[in-house]
Amino acid sequence: MNIKILEEEKDKLKIELKGETATITQVIADAAWKEGVDAAAIREHPFMEEPKIIVSGEKPKKALEKASQAVQEKCDELKTELQKELSK
Secondary structure (H helix, E strand, O other): OEEEEEEEEEOEEEEEEEOOHHHHHHHHHHHOOOOOOEEEOOOOOOOOOOOOEEEEEEEEEHHHHHHHHHHHHHHHHHHHHHHHHOOO
16 A cells, blocks of 8 residues: 655644545544544546545544554454454
8 A cells, every 4th residue: 555645734644645535534534533533535537546535633643643553453354354253
């Protein structure tokens, strides 16, 4: 995954995730909302533009880090549950 910071201010962060789909940006943006910041996944054109995430609020970098960690934990939980069910 190639991440590019497009805009960085005290209370706002906009990043681009090159080579990724809008799905992952939406999942991360949803998790960031749960961290208490405004967040949105955007994609200006489905074939021409890379997906982006905009996070606004107090400590947007920290919120994005926590959101990414929460997504990772959910994926790990899903993997564990799938392994248990599929091994029956």
